[in-house]
Amino acid sequence: MLEINNLHVSIEEDGTEILKGLNLKIGAGEVHAIMGPNGSGKSTLASVLAGKDGYEITEGSVSFDGMDLLELDADVRAREGLFLAFQYPIELPGVSMSNFLKQAVSSVREHRGLDPLSAGDLLKMMKEKAALVHLDPSLKTRAVNEGFSGGEKKRNEIYQLAMLDPKLAILDETDSGLDIDALRIVADGVNTLRSPDRSFLVITHYQRLLDYIVPDFVHVLVGGKIVMTGGKELALELEEKGYDWIKGDASLAV
Amino acid sequence: MSDNSTELLHKVADSEYKYGFYTDIESDKAKIGLNEETVRFISAKKNEPEWLLEWRLKAYNHFVSLMESEKTPEWAHLTIPKIDLQGISYYSAPKQRPEYESLNEVDPELLNTFKRLGIPVQEQERLVGIVVDVVMDSVSVTTTFNAELDKNGIIFCSFGEAVQKHPDLVKKYLGRVVPYTDNYYAALNSAVFSDGSFCYIPKGVRCPVELSTYFRINESGTGQFERTLIIADEGSYVSYLEGCTAPQRDENQLHAAVVEILAMDDAEVKYSTIQNWYPGNAEGVGGIFNFVTKRGICEGDRSKISWTQLETGSSITWKYPSCILKGDHSVGEFYSVAFTKGRQQADTGTKMIHLGKNTSSTIISKGISAGNSQNAYRGLVRVNRNAENARNFSQCDSMLLGDRCGAHTYPYLEISNPSAKVEHEATTSKVGEDQIFYCKQRGISEIDAIKLIVNGFCKEILAQLPMEFAVEARNLLAIELEGSVG
Numbered sequence: 001m002l003e004i005n006n007l008h009v010s011i012e013e014d015g016t017e018i019l020k021g022l023n024l025k026i027g028a029g030e031v032h033a034i035m036g037p038n039g040s041g042k043s044t045l046a047s048v049l050a051g052k053d054g055y056e057i058t059e060g061s062v063s064f065d066g067m068d069l070l071e072l073d074a075d076v077r078a079r080e081g082l083f084l085a086f087q088y089p090i091e092l093p094g095v096s097m098s099n100f101l102k103q104a105v106s107s108v109r110e111h112r113g114l115d116p117l118s119a120g121d122l123l124k125m126m127k128e129k130a131a132l133v134h135l136d137p138s139l140k141t142r143a144v145n146e147g148f149s150g151g152e153k154k155r156n157e158i159y160q161l162a163m164l165d166p167k168l169a170i171l172d173e174t175d176s177g178l179d180i181d182a183l184r185i186v187a188d189g190v191n192t193l194r195s196p197d198r199s200f201l202v203i204t205h206y207q208r209l210l211d212y213i214v215p216d217f218v219h220v221l222v223g224g225k226i227v228m229t230g231g232k233e234l235a236l237e238l239e240e241k242g243y244d245w246i247k248g249d250a251s252l253a254v
Numbered sequence: 255m256s257d258n259s260t261e262l263l264h265k266v267a268d269s270e271y272k273y274g275f276y277t278d279i280e281s282d283k284a285k286i287g288l289n290e291e292t293v294r295f296i297s298a299k300k301n302e303p304e305w306l307l308e309w310r311l312k313a314y315n316h317f318v319s320l321m322e323s324e325k326t327p328e329w330a331h332l333t334i335p336k337i338d339l340q341g342i343s344y345y346s347a348p349k350q351r352p353e354y355e356s357l358n359e360v361d362p363e364l365l366n367t368f369k370r371l372g373i374p375v376q377e378q379e380r381l382v383g384i385v386v387d388v389v390m391d392s393v394s395v396t397t398t399f400n401a402e403l404d405k406n407g408i409i410f411c412s413f414g415e416a417v418q419k420h421p422d423l424v425k426k427y428l429g430r431v432v433p434y435t436d437n438y439y440a441a442l443n444s445a446v447f448s449d450g451s452f453c454y455i456p457k458g459v460r461c462p463v464e465l466s467t468y469f470r471i472n473e474s475g476t477g478q479f480e481r482t483l484i485i486a487d488e489g490s491y492v493s494y495l496e497g498c499t500a501p502q503r504d505e506n507q508l509h510a511a512v513v514e515i516l517a518m519d520d521a522e523v524k525y526s527t528i529q530n531w532y533p534g535n536a537e538g539v540g541g542i543f544n545f546v547t548k549r550g551i552c553e554g555d556r557s558k559i560s561w562t563q564l565e566t567g568s569s570i571t572w573k574y575p576s577c578i579l580k581g582d583h584s585v586g587e588f589y590s591v592a593f594t595k596g597r598q599q600a601d602t603g604t605k606m607i608h609l610g611k612n613t614s615s616t617i618i619s620k621g622i623s624a625g626n627s628q629n630a631y632r633g634l635v636r637v638n639r640n641a642e643n644a645r646n647f648s649q650c651d652s653m654l655l656g657d658r659c660g661a662h663t664y665p666y667l668e669i670s671n672p673s674a675k676v677e678h679e680a681t682t683s684k685v686g687e688d689q690i691f692y693c694k695q696r697g698i699s700e701i702d703a704i705k706l707i708v709n710g711f712c713k714e715i716l717a718q719l720p721m722e723f724a725v726e727a728r729n730l731l732a733i734e735l736e737g738s739v740g
Contacts, residue, residue: 051694075700090688100696103698104697107699164696
């Protein structure tokens, strides 16, 4: 599904290198978690995969479903089935959720060669998917993320994930700022959406989320590289010991 | 803003005018130049009564005195090249001018023009029964649905026709709200106006259809000086729509219109404009100079005048649709979207003059600037000494597309009564790279993202427009934004 080889990424503005030779392989239907201390490059990885401007890829390659991902524009990546749940969802004043989703769903469907949805079918789908994350159906008349509570914003990301039916969903610190109830709702939504042809890349700072979204693999990202990979029990070990022992190892390895 | 976005925004800003066709209809033009003879020529052409000619001549003399003392308005945030008033023709009428019984008799070229404008009269007729009065160059070509209006005693006709058929009304109200001494361009208009629209809604009548006028400057080397007069008698209601376009030309054409509205006790007038005059090309060559004086007076108690405008065209726009709130409990509203791109300049806003007691006004202005354009909001809220309990709410938001354009806000407050409550809010934002990326991450293309964001920004104004007009407005905004991508 996704294969990242020796990825080196710098910030365009000042040339600071953030990712320093990252390798990662995600198979269809797998759930991978990336954990790591602040500043290790987790969010940069998410942004680069989604095609955000402002980064320079100096070395390496990323293939997504057989395509050279880095060659594709951000909107094409999304239509091809790469979804990013934002750590800080963006507000679009005056743009209603229903209008926004209509545009997004129709762009995506057209690209995938699917017939456009009728207004009625779209509404039905919106209602159905909103229920997955316990969002009030009246939300469709509200402007995108405007005046949403922190929890609503995060649930709204998972709602959009469900609407756009991606092959790979990247969750960028979706757990940050959520209380335990909201966390459960988000995790339940994600678990419902797990399927043999949908992969997840769950980026998180804390192990807590992984109690609910149980990953197949856990990777530790330190200093722009994956320095350790294990099963779900690695998350627990990290929770207990912190990142310092790995940092120590990593610096020795360099 | 990233390079990609900036590049796209520049493309958008440089997109070409899509209404730049010229209709080949023979026209009957006045001799070039402005003098007393021109005024007499126009008046004679229009077969006007003596009093109107006199009024025009007074206006002309006043204009000459302003011109000699070079009293052009200089306070706007505009760079206005010197306009050669002797170099234009002040009257241009399509030559074939029979009275039309039905649209079938109208010159097919003209009907074709409407089609290309996307406002085919036939369509409009079929749709909701909008009555359209089309003013091409300077004279009114066709009005429809007159029978329906007659039944209600509503008068809706060209200004010229009103002068012939309803001289008392015209004489009573002409220049009442905008006297010819008001300003430079109003004086010019009063001297040489060639046609326009006239509308009278009798007491207690709610106009059953939306009245609509389309203006179009067709002939080269002409100016358009139309005059609109709307009188809403006690307890009446009317919604009036105005659309404007002009073909593409390398020279600048002058449009100096005057609109006067009077609302008596309990009357309500809603006036909506979509202005899409030719803005000139990307380098700023050509385009319409749009110097318009629009003002309404809430003469009666509990009367209401509401201005809604979408301004996307003209190389220079100088326009301040205003309300004089004279009646007690009267209400004035101004809702505006001004979009500028290329080298366009717009200085637009409103004046709310509170005279009566318990009057209230609302101003919501949205300016969107792209390319190398300059977009200014200028608004005055004045509360006179005797205007007890006046209320005003003003909100002025500006959005910048790209980094070479300018947005300016000039609010003026003159409050002479301590019971007044006046609120002003202003914001300036850039279409954020983050917003565009968020949309793109959901599969939405960059241009669609910009359209969504701009439409969202203007939403509350577009919502004020009558339904069919709102659709047209959204389409127009989309075309303006599309550029070479679309």
